[in-house]
């Protein structure tokens with residue numbers, strides 16, 4: 001087991017950063033006259049700056065996730081959290097990061113923007129992970145990204161795999177659980193207590209139905225969250241987002257039902273695809289999408305477009321030649337999808 005101080009992982013020039021102190025940070029307590037932030041005093045619902053600590057929203061999330069609020073850091077989408085992690089921990093042109101491939105495209109983009117080399121460890125042909133190669137490549141990496149369930153492959157990686165990576169690598173291990181609510185496997189959030197270098201990324205964009213809001217978060221060790229809090233833009237989560245999210249998080253029953261519907265539709269479409277001759281492989285999935293392989297995915301993609309259905313052509317991703325990634329829609333949308341696939345199947349026979 002490698003023991004490393006979180007402080008030592010922080011970008012050298014940021015280790016003693018004094019963060020911007022906002023008006024709302026310097027005063028906390030009860031008052032009725034706020035003349036401290038140069039706001040327009042006339043009520044518009046958004047004339048005041050939002051809470052930079054997102055206290056109410058974090059309180060709610062902490063209950064849902066079973067963590068302390070000090071273990072939460074919210075971002076303008078988890079994409080912002082990914083960027084903050086690169087920015088805060090990687091010395092540009094010096095440190096490198098590692099991710100599996102194929103995986104989520106933002107790790108690449110964020111790495112590049114922050115002047116960090118991202119080394120890729122190719123999954124096996126069946127999308128399982130060669131843990132030994134990952135560990136060999138990532139031992140000295142500042143960051144290791146493991147997306148589980150993985151986008152675009154749909155499969156997830158076991159707790160023991162992630163534990164091994166944590167034990168044998170020296171940097172931060174970021175497990176992206178954007179799709180965890182669709183999986184039967186449970187989150188690895190509980191591993192954070194004994195593994196201070198683990199960061200779990202989650203988002204309200206998928207199962208929680210708030211992609212348009214841009215709200216993602218990480219659950220991590222308190223020291224990591226404190227530091228990320230220092231480097232984030234002070235008001236990164238606006239008032240409307242905080243209010244809307246808080247409100248929807250109260251509707252846990254509705255969300256649960258939506259997830260259940262997506263999971264049962266996923267099963268239905270899987271079975272349908274498995275029977276269809278034009279589809280060669282239906283990859284197992286723990287997410288709200290299915291990856292399928294066929295003989296000419298790009299042609300199939302265009303035919304779906306001609307029928308008004310947009311899916312994601314993943315054919316140019318490594319190991320994903322001739323694949324489409326298809327999100328699970330409502331029952332009616334899925335019926336349309338099935339109908340079009342049946343037509344295309346007939347034509348090909």
Ligand SMILES: *Cc1c(COP(=O)(O)O)cnc(C)c1O
Nearest residue numbers: 077078079104151178203205216
């Ligand atoms: C969709 C997705 C996200 C979510 O990003 P947001 O910025 O929170 O919308 C994060 N990681 C993966 C792997 C995703 O597929």
